[in-house]
Structure formats: structure tokens, C-alpha cells
Amino acid sequence: MSHFAIQPKWLLIALLWFCYVLNHADRQVLYTLFPALQAHYGFSNETLGLTGALFLWIYGLFSPIAGILGDRWPKPAMVAGSLAIWSFFTVLSGLAPNGPLLILCRALLGIAESCFMPAAYALMANAHGPETRSKAIALFATSQMVGVAFGGSISGYIAERFHWQAAFYTLGAIGLLYAWPLYGYLSRLPASIRISPLSAAPARFADFTRLLRIPTLQVVSTFVAVATFGLFLVYTWLPTFLFDKFKLTLFQAGYEAAIYPQIGSLTGLLVGGLLADAAYKRTKAARYWLIFAAFCGAGPCIFLLGAAPSLLSMRVAAALFGFCAGLVTGNQAAAAFDVVPSAFRATAIGVLNFLGCFVSGFAPYLGGVARDTIGVGQLMAFTAIGYLCTAGLILYATLRLFPRDRAAAQ
Numbered sequence: 001m002s003h004f005a006i007q008p009k010w011l012l013i014a015l016l017w018f019c020y021v022l023n024h025a026d027r028q029v030l031y032t033l034f035p036a037l038q039a040h041y042g043f044s045n046e047t048l049g050l051t052g053a054l055f056l057w058i059y060g061l062f063s064p065i066a067g068i069l070g071d072r073w074p075k076p077a078m079v080a081g082s083l084a085i086w087s088f089f090t091v092l093s094g095l096a097p098n099g100p101l102l103i104l105c106r107a108l109l110g111i112a113e114s115c116f117m118p119a120a121y122a123l124m125a126n127a128h129g130p131e132t133r134s135k136a137i138a139l140f141a142t143s144q145m146v147g148v149a150f151g152g153s154i155s156g157y158i159a160e161r162f163h164w165q166a167a168f169y170t171l172g173a174i175g176l177l178y179a180w181p182l183y184g185y186l187s188r189l190p191a192s193i194r195i196s197p198l199s200a201a202p203a204r205f206a207d208f209t210r211l212l213r214i215p216t217l218q219v220v221s222t223f224v225a226v227a228t229f230g231l232f233l234v235y236t237w238l239p240t241f242l243f244d245k246f247k248l249t250l251f252q253a254g255y256e257a258a259i260y261p262q263i264g265s266l267t268g269l270l271v272g273g274l275l276a277d278a279a280y281k282r283t284k285a286a287r288y289w290l291i292f293a294a295f296c297g298a299g300p301c302i303f304l305l306g307a308a309p310s311l312l313s314m315r316v317a318a319a320l321f322g323f324c325a326g327l328v329t330g331n332q333a334a335a336a337f338d339v340v341p342s343a344f345r346a347t348a349i350g351v352l353n354f355l356g357c358f359v360s361g362f363a364p365y366l367g368g369v370a371r372d373t374i375g376v377g378q379l380m381a382f383t384a385i386g387y388l389c390t391a392g393l394i395l396y397a398t399l400r401l402f403p404r405d406r407a408a409a410q
Contacts, residue, residue, distance in 0.1 A: 008189060009127035013136050015182055016120050017143040019083055022175045023113060024147030026090045027055065029155040029167050030106065031236045031364075032254040035243060036164040041099035049368020051103055052236045053361045058110035060357025063118070064208045067350015070118035071343065075194055076186030078119035080179050086112035087175025094168030117353060118346035121333050123186070125345045126193045131277060133337065134287065138273025138330030145262035145269070145326070148235060152258030156239075156251040211351050216339045216405040219397035220332065223291065224352045225359035226390045227328045230302055230383050232360045233376075234261055234321070237367035238305075241376045246311055256311065257318075264319035268294075268326020276331050284406060287335040288398040292391055294327035299387035306380030339405040 030037070034048050043051070070078055089109040096102035121137070128136040155167035186194070211217055238257035242248050248256065272290055279286035301321035308314035333349065340348040370379040 009136070009193070011185075012123060012127055012189065012193070013140050015185055016079070016124065017140050018178065019079070019116070019182060020120070020140065020143035021147040021150060022083065022087070022171065022178065023116060024144050025151030025154070026086060026109065026171050026175065027113075028148045028151030028235060028258070029090075029171055030055075030093070032152045032155045032239050032250070032258070033159055033164050033167065034240050035250060036159055037102070040164070041102065043099060045368040045371045046365070047099070047368070048240075049236070049365040049371075051106060052232070052364025052367075054103060055106045055110040056232065056357045056361030056364070058107045059114045060354045060361065062111050062114040063350045063353030063357065064347075065350070066115045067118040067347040067353070068208060070115075070122055070346030070350070073119075074187075075119040075123050075346075076183055076189070078115050079123070079186060080183030082112055082115040082119075083175055083182065084179035086116075087172045087179065088112075089172075090168055090175065091172035094165040094172070114353065118349040121349045122346040123189075123193060125333075125337055125342070127189075130280060130334075130338075134276035134280070134331055134334045135273040137333050138269045138276075141326075141329045142266050142269050144329065145265040145322070149258040149262040152239065152254040153251075156254030160249070160251050208347055208350060211340060211344060211348055214339055214405055214408075216397055216401045217336060217348065217351065219393055219401065220336045220339075221352055221355040223295065223328070223390050223394055224332050224356040226386050227295075227298075227325060227332070228356040228360035229363045230298065230321075230387065231325055231329075233363040233367055233380065233383060234302070234305070234318075236364040237371070237376050238318075240371070241306075242311075242314070244371075256315070260315045260318040261322035261325070264322025264324075265326035265329065266322075268323035269330040270326075271323075272327035272330040276334065284338065285398050285402050287331040287338065288394060288402055291328050291331055291335060292394045292398060294324040295387050295391035295394060298324035298328070299384040299391070302380050302387065303384035306377030339402065339409050341409055 031052060037043055038048060086109050089105050089112060093102055093105040093109070096105055124136055124140060125133060151171065154170070158167040158170060238261070239253045242256050243250070243253040276287045276290050279290070283289070298321055301317055301324060304317035305314065305321055308317050332352070336348050336352060337345055366379060367376055370376050
């Protein structure tokens, strides 16, 4: 009996895992193909960066709405519908006859993808209590690393063997085919997982602003923004940075930029999930201490990534940076849920996405500006300083703000 009781919540993680692989693969394909798009559409470096930034800004702006609706609308429909619509716009990206239409497709992709995370994280949090929540979310978050690695590698390979447009067609078609069976399973989950206490209530933007007033959640939003800025700087510009610095091919640059950070991130996610849940039994602030340590390590690592004199040193720095990023990614949602009432979990993810994407959206754009001026490596050095300053803020929140806000959430 216990076997059947526990099976749905872990199968849920597995199905959402593959969905999020496609989510990040569909994002990464554009970044890997920057040189090809620049040649085809005549984009400037700033326009390339703006293309990546626009996705994040649109994604962030629509996240509050998606979060509020995720606590009230049927979560299976939100998750599967988001997958189907963003996959459709991925296919359309390959069909775009000119640059402005490609940029429009990426903006619409951001709207569609913004509806996925709040509902998906709420489903996972409803299915997993605090004792297994970090492990569950960490396992799920490995899909982000796999998706970036898969999207970066396969899109570069398809572009060189066939045509860059075929990369968009392939990834979009996979998502369209997966959406229906995913919805079929999610709609049969127990009501306690599918339905939140606010399902019958009207959507209220006041819920979003209420969460913004929680001091610890403000700090969580800050470190999510800084961490996402660093990640998207690496995801967006590392392939082109390696293409320029080491004179690699599109496939080689996409492979190097995708594989090594993701190997580190995958390891960091799994280690971080296990450590956080184990340490939670000793201290309720375990996730915050782990994230503090990760920021202390990520700063020097992203500096070394931009300053690496060889491919070997770049690989080491990328893997170490990825490890620290994985510690953060696997625990940031669970850290937020520690100080947020359970009825507002999807809305909380909307808060994190909104603030995180608004700030991190500048990473692709500033990377394009830096490529023409100070260099992407120098921008990574400035980002390292931001990581270390944020570590100090996390330390303050852990010691002074977290105990009170956690008690209020309970």
C-alpha cells in the first residue's frame, strides 16, 4: 500500500523533469545559434543580446500573473498548456522570415514559458513535504542542466549537419508530441496535489504584493536575481565567448559551453538536495546556510571562467561555477517555501521569477554591449563581485530575518 502511496509523487517529478528539459533546450537553442543568426539576419552584438534579454523580461513581467493563476486555475492544464504553446512558438522561430519576427516569437515564447514554473513547483511542493522537498526539487532541477546541455549540443550539431532552422523544428515538435500524455497523467493526480486551498477564490494581485513584503523572501528574490544573472550570462554568451577566444566551431563552442557547467550543476543539485534535507533535521535554516556557502564559492569561479587562459582551465572553472549554481538552484524554491504560507506557493514562484528575470534579463544585453567594449570576461569579473556582496546579505537574513518569517508562515 505504501508503495502505491509514494509512487505518484516521484513519477510526477520524472514527468515534469522531461518537460523542463524541453523548456531549457528551447531557450538554449537561440544562444548556441547566435553566430548563425548574426550571419543570416545581420544582427549586431547588441541586438543579439537584446534578443536574449527580451525573453527574460517578458517572462518576468508575466510571471506575477502566472503565479497568481497557478494558485487558482487547474495546474495540469497550466503545465501541459504552457508546454504545448511554447513548443509551437519554438517551431515558429525556425520559420521566421526576418529578424523582427524571430524576436517576436521569442517574446511570445517567454509568455508561454512563464506559465509553467509556478504551477509545476506548486504541484511538487503539494506532493512533497519539507523532509523530501529539497531532494525532489533538486532532482527536478537537474532537468535545467540537461536541457541546456542537450539544447546547446543538439542545436549546434543539427545546424552544422543540416540547417540552423531544423534545430527549432526538432525541439518544438518533441514538445508538441509530449504535451497531451503529460496532461493525461497530471489530471489523474490526487486532488490534494492538483488543487490548492485558493482554487475557488478569485485572482488577486494583492496576494503578490503581500508576499513582496516578507523580508526573507525579499532576500531570496535578490539572490535568485543575482544567481540567474550569472547563469544567463554564462548560458547566453559563453558559447560565443569561446567561439571568439579559442576559434572553435559552432558545435565545439556549443558543446564546451553546455557540457562542463552542466556537469558541475548536476552534481551540485544532487549534493545540495541531499545535504539540505539532512541538515534540515538539525536546523530549519539549513537551506540558507547552504546557499550562503554556494555564493561564497560562485564569485571566484565565475571570475576564473572569464579569465581562463586555456580550454582546460575554462572547463575546471565552468564545472566549479556550475556546482555552486546547482547548490543554489536546487534549494532556492524550497528556501522560499520555508517562509511562505502553503496556499501561496505558485504566487511565490511568480515573485521570484518576476524579480529574478527583470534583473537577469540585463545579462544577455550587457553581454552584447561588453563584447564590443570591455569584453565578456571583464563583465564576468564584475558579476563575481555581485556574488560576494550577495553572500553577505544572505548571511544577515539567515541570522536575523529567517526565524521570525518562518514562524509567521507556519
